[in-house]
Amino acid sequence: MLKKIFALLLLVFLQSSWAFAHDIFGFPRHRGVEPLVDKKYESSCGECHFAYQPGLLPSRSWAKMMRPEQLEDHFGENAELAEKERLYILKFLTENGADKTWHYKRSVKINQSIPENVTPLRITETPYIKKKHMEIPRRMIQDNKKVRGLSYCNKCHTEAVSKGQFSRTNVDIPNFRNWDDLID
Ligand code: HEC
Ligand code: HEC
Incomplete structure (x- = not known):
């Protein structure tokens, strides 16, 4: 009985230290991008294509894309939003960009592939996604x-x-x- 309890405790300890080590040393712990869902985001940005997860582009890209003049001419389409909606979505995207979700492997790879002085508006033009x-x-x-x-x-x-x-x-x-x- 005591042995079983000990083994269980050891297992719990090892598991949490594994997670802890990932956090401390900055290894991404999850494989994809963070599967965040937001109803308002989906209804405003998921009409012409799926609502891209924020972790697919760095925050500076989202900030640029969400400028009113950019939304007016969004890849040849008009994606203008009411100011309240625009600010809500801007916050959602920039708080969860690829540079902020370092515990998700794909976000880290995408972010690391982009030179610091470049602000891509397309996920498909980031070096990592292009190469893949x-x-x-x-x-x-x-x-x-x-x-x-x-x-x-x-x-x-x-x-x-x-x-x-x-x-x-x-x-x-x-x-x-x-x-x-x-x-x-
Ligand atoms: C009226 C339709 C429409 C709406 C609404 C719309 N988009 Fe788009 N979006 C497009 C089109 C068209 C493209 C270009 C797709 C292509 O090249 O085939 C695009 C491309 C994109 C891309 C780049 C995809 C790539 O090629 O990597 C991102 C990111 C994006 N949209 C985000 C958004 C966000 C965020 C919103 C909400 C604020 C939004 N879109 C709303 C039509 C729309
Ligand atoms: C035409 C279908 C198609 C579309 C559209 C597509 N992909 Fe892919 N993607 C693939 C295939 C096929 C591979 C595997 C390529 C290989 O390994 O040779 C792949 C590989 C990848 C990988 C690497 C996976 C791995 O296991 O290494 C990532 C990340 C990825 N795609 C993300 C995206 C994102 C983000 C988009 C949209 C902006 C996208 N893909 C659009 C077909 C597609």
Whole structure:
């Protein structure tokens, strides 16, 4: 009995020190990006594409994107918001940007790949995300009617919306179920 209790205590101790070590030494503890959900954000920014998790871009990128003049011409679309909504979403995005969520591996990788003096507005133009998709041919992305562009992450990454996961093991490209055999 005593042995069992001791073993249990040891296990609890090891587990918490593992988590503690991750925090102290700054290893990211989770695999994807933080799967944050916000109703207001989703209804304002999830209409034309899925509501990108804040951890996919650094805070300075969100701050730039959320300027009124930027929203007026948002990649050729008008994404203007009422001032109250704009400020709410600006806060949500900038407080949870890729530079703030260092315990999530993908956010850390994205953030580390961007030079400090650059403020990308596209996730797809950050060096890390660009590199990860370099081998995928156009016919699977831009020319694929069920995808339309690399911006539509959730068309291929089946756990992007539900879990903030972008691992290659959960990719399913529409019309190209055997993508893994076709990419070299
Ligand atoms: C009226 C439609 C519309 C709304 C509303 C909208 N967007 Fe977009 N967004 C677009 C289009 C179009 C693109 C470019 C997609 C492409 O290149 O195919 C885009 C691209 C983006 C990208 C870059 C994706 C990439 O290529 O990496 C981000 C980030 C983004 N939007 C965030 C937002 C945020 C935040 C909001 C809310 C404030 C928002 N969007 C609202 C239409 C919209
Ligand atoms: C056309 C389908 C498609 C779209 C759209 C797409 N991806 Fe991917 N993504 C892939 C494939 C396929 C791979 C694996 C590539 C390889 O390993 O050769 C991948 C790999 C990745 C990886 C690395 C995964 C790993 O295990 O190393 C990340 C991170 C990622 N994508 C994020 C994104 C994000 C963020 C977006 C949207 C801005 C996006 N992807 C859009 C198909 C897609």
